[in-house]
C-alpha cells in the first residue's frame with residue numbers, strides 16, 4: 382500500500398515538508414496550550430457558568446504521569462483520577478508517549494466529561510462520563526498516509542543533525558541501518574556530510590502521529606553519495622537497493638556497535654580522531670558506554686567465548702571464506718552466545734566493557750583473514766545479489782520517482798544552506 386502512496390504522488394511539495402516530523406525530542410517541541418470555552422452563558426446572577434464545558438489539549442512531556450497531565454489539563458476530579466488509575470480498560474494511558482496530545486473536556490469546576498488520547502498503537506482511546514460512571518472505548522483511529530521528506534547536514538553528530546531537521550530517532554536509526562554495510566556511523570561521519578530521506582508518515586487530524594519505513598534515502602559521506610530505495614518484489618521480503626538495482630546488504634557490516642543516540646553521542650573522537658596507527662594496534666577501538674550492544678558483523682558460528690588475556694571477555698565468530706571477527710573487553714556476553722552457536726549478521730554477541738587490558742570502556746574489534754589481522758575498513762566485499770531481470774521494470778517504475786524526490790531534496794538543501 383505504501384508504494385502506491387509514494388509512487389502515486391510524484392511531486393509532494395519539497396519545501397512544505399521540511400521540519401514536519403512527529404515524535405521528536407520533547408525539548409524541541411513547541412508546547413501548545415489551547416483552552417477554549419465552548420459555551421458562554423455568562424448572565425449576571427446566573428450560575429449557568431457551572432454547566433459550561435471546557436476543552437483543553439496538552440502535549441505529553443518526557444516523564445509525565447497521568448496525574449501531572451490531568452493537572453495541566455485542569456481536571457480537578459478525584460473520582461476520574463481514581464478511575465483512570467484503577468480501570469483495566471485505560472491501561473493504554475500508561476504508555477504516555479512524549480509529544481502526543483491528550484484532549485480533555487471538563488466542566489467549569491474541573492469535573493472530567495471526556496478524555497481522548499491516540500495510543501502509540503494508533504487507537505483512539507475515549508473515556509466518557511455517563512450517568513453511572515465512566516465508559517471507555519478504544520477504536521482504531523482514522524490515519525491518513527502521508528509521505529514525509531527531510532534533509533539535513535551533519536555538523537556535530539547524526540542525531541544533532543536529525544534533531545535539527547525534526548527527524549524522529551526511529552528514522553535516524555533506520556538510515557544508519559540501511560547504510561550499515563557502507564558507512565560506519567561511529568567512525569566515518571564528517572562535518573559537512575548530508576542526508577535526505579523520504580519516509581512513511583501517518584497523520585491523525587492533520588498531525589503526523591506515527592512513522593513507518595524509510596522509502597528512500599541518500600547519504601553523502603566524505604564526498605561519496607550513497608542512495609537506497611526500499612523495494613518489495615511481491616514476495617513480502619523487501620530490501621533496500623541502490624537506484625541501479627544492487628542490494629545494499631554485504632557480507633559484513635561496517636560497525637560492530639549498535640548505533641543509537643547513546644553510542645553516537647559518547648565519542649566525539651570520530652571528528653577529532655585520536656592518532657592510532659593501524660600497524661601498531663591491529664584492531665579498531667570503539668569508545669562507547671559500558672553496556673552498549675555489540676553485534677556480529679557477519680553471519681557465522683561462535684568459535685570462542687570466554688576470557689583471554691589482554692582481550693578480557695572475548696567472542697570470536699568464524700565466517701564463511703576463512704574470515705573471523707573478534708569482539709573484546711566485553712562486560713557481558715549476550716544470551717545464547719556459546720561455542721558453536723550460529724549467528725546471523727547483526728545478532729548481539731555481548732556488551733561493551735573494559736575487561737582485560739583496557740583503560741576505559743570500549744570495544745576492540747579485529748578482522749582476521751586466514752588467521753591474520755586485516756583492516757576491516759580496507760577489505761573489499763563482494764557485491765550482493767541484484768534485482769532480477771524479471772523485476773527490473775517494476776523496480777525502475779518504483780525507484781525512479783523516489784530518486785527524483787531525493788534529487789529535489791538535495792537541491793533544496795543546498796539552496797537553503799547557501
Ligand SMILES: [Zn+2]
Pocket residue numbers: 662664665666744745746
Ligand atoms: Zn584495541
